[in-house]
Amino acid sequence: MVSVPLPVERVREELTGYDGRVSVAAVNGPASVVVSGDVQGLDELLTHWTEAGVRARRIAVDYASHSAHVEELKDELLDVLAPIEPQAGRIPVYSTVTGEVEDGSGFDAAYWFTNLRQTVEFETATRKLLADGYGVFVESSPHPVVSLGVQETIEDTEGASGAFTVGSLRRDDGGLDRLLTSLAELHVHGVSPDWGKVFPDTARHVALPTYAFQRERYWPTPAPRAGDVSAAGLASAEHPLLGAAVTLAGGEGALLTGRLSLDTHGWLADHVVAGRIVVPGTALLEMALRAAEEVDCAQVEELVLEAPLVLPQNGSVDVQVSVGAEDGSGCRPVSVHSRPGTSRETGWRRNAHGTLTEVAPPAPAEPREWAGRPAGSEEIDAEEVYTRLAEGGLVYGPVFRGLRTAWRQGEDLFAEVRLPQAEHATADAYGIHPALLDAALHAAAHPEFAGPGAEARLPFSWRGVAVGVRGAAEARVRLTRAGTDALTVTLTDPAGRLLASAESLSLRPLATDLFEAPPADDSLFRLTWTPAPGLKGGSGAPPLTWHQDFRSAAHSLTGADAAGPGVVGVRRRPAVPQVAEVHRETAEALAFVQAVLASDENGPGPRALIVLPADDLAACGVRGLVRSAQSEHPGRFVLVEADRELTPAEVAGVLAFDEPEMALRDGTLSVPRLARVRVEGEARAG
Structure with a gap:
């Protein structure tokens, strides 16, 4: 079948x-x-x-x-x-x-x-x-x-x-x-x-704690829906980090693609390096292992992590894992690239490169069940490990704080690691869950092993990595020193079966200069004022009645002589920015806005043109109120901030341009627009 x-x-x-x-x-x-x-x-x-x-x-x-x-x-x-x-x-x-x-x-x-x-x-x-x-x-x-x-x-x-x-x-x-x-x-x-x-005669209701919950997620995050990528000539990658896969024509390699964001992979927010959310190197390794499976390779012979893959708080990052042609000895090159998912102008950045091989790893040793604390070992305090990591700039949230207990035995470390319960359901989808493998390395940061003056270190180069039993949620780890800054890594399940192994893992101190300034994206904007294109003033404005305050303008809209279709204008004079003045002005503006909208009962009512003095703190309340009215009743209210009175031609131009808000400064009419915030030092290829 x-x-x-x-x-x-x-x-x-x-x-x-x-x-x-x-x-x-x-x-x-x-x-x-x-x-x-x-x-x-x-x-x-x-x-x-x-x-x-x-x-x-x-x-x-x-x-x-x-x-x-x-x-x-x-x-x-x-x-x-x-x-x-x-x-x-x-x-x-x-x-x-x-x-x-x-x-x-x-x-x-x-x-x-x-x-x-x-x-x-x-x-x-x-x-x-x-x-x-x-x-x-x-x-x-x-x-x-x-x-x-x-x-x-x-x-x-x-x-x-x-x-x-x-x-x-x-x-x-x-x-x-x-x-x-x-x-x-x-x-x-x-x-x-x-x-x-379910709980006959044994269960009872308990009260929830009255203090604030900490470091726990209570709102379910829906899993990203997988589209039908076959319509685009692709196949589903069937992997949480990668969405699609395609084998290149002629058997020359394969390409796997995915998109990462905190909306779809919220657990990555628990991996913070030097103040940034960074996709762990173990996740890049997991992608390479999935690529090896795509081209029938048995293990990752080598994977060098070149640059951190930083996730934005908002937005996404596109990822590509490419595998090249077989070189005649059973080896294929592999690389991991990324770029901001909201930009097609920014080039791809290589985050990792290495080699896959068809050569199978040595047969695993005979399974041995966990035996608890190794004989002659010294116990390591897991909380002390995480304190030390945080001091070095590596801050881990609940998903990545998987180190439960650890022991040192000579030049070896033994540890037990486990994913939080919320991640158990997704573990089956991975060869080895990146958070579980990452937690397996944490014990190496303890001063009893790394030395009292050692800096925080991150994975740099993996060699000889293979996966055994897939989808584990807990593991027993053995770390063996293989040089000054290198380890041999072995993970087994409670029954002693091999989960994953690395012939060698090289570690390097955290280098913050590798964190390039993130490119501008849709996550951060500022307000700019842009000259209104083609607006030089106008003529033929609809009937306009000016008022010097909101109270008289509201009164003009009631009674037998109420204004019909046309424009009711309010030119507010500068006022002393006192609390009482702000309250009074805002209350009168509210009555005026309500009167404008109520005038519709006797047929189409007028538009309202509100001119506020520039940089007037007392007018801030009015400005916010009118903007709220604009969002609920588009087209009825026009807000203008001016450093002088508008000429009749400028008034006609403002009304003809049909913008909800404008500004008159130094004789130029401008409109508000959002512009991306440019990060200092950002460069873009021309």
């Missing part, structure tokens, strides 16, 4: 010529299909899809369910299943066999044979559930398998945006804690279980 991330219509087209050999076994979602059949046919299709850049994967089973091969077992299966006596159940079943809602009374031997023989129409059943108003999907299984297809179907179904899916248990995490966590996921979506049955 092979999983294919393509629409079923395209899969069926590509199965032409494979009749009787390979067939569609299951349709789990709009782009989640499984095929089954002859091994040779599957091998041919797998090769074809791989060359086309489709991330098809073989499923680890040795039988071809839902294919013609099941016919060979028909008589035997019908005989074995014959004693089944189906009965109607209380809970309706949306059948993936008939496509209808069933009560179970027809689930006899023939039904179950058909279930095993024909295509599983899981997407059809999901769509029918959505159409019937169901919006909560719980996958009861040892590990989420079809939840991805359900989520795809939800996102592809109009009006189903409020629906969601959760799992129940997970691979290597099948205990009561995992089940309760899944119940909690339901609860935060607004679907609460009967807690009395």
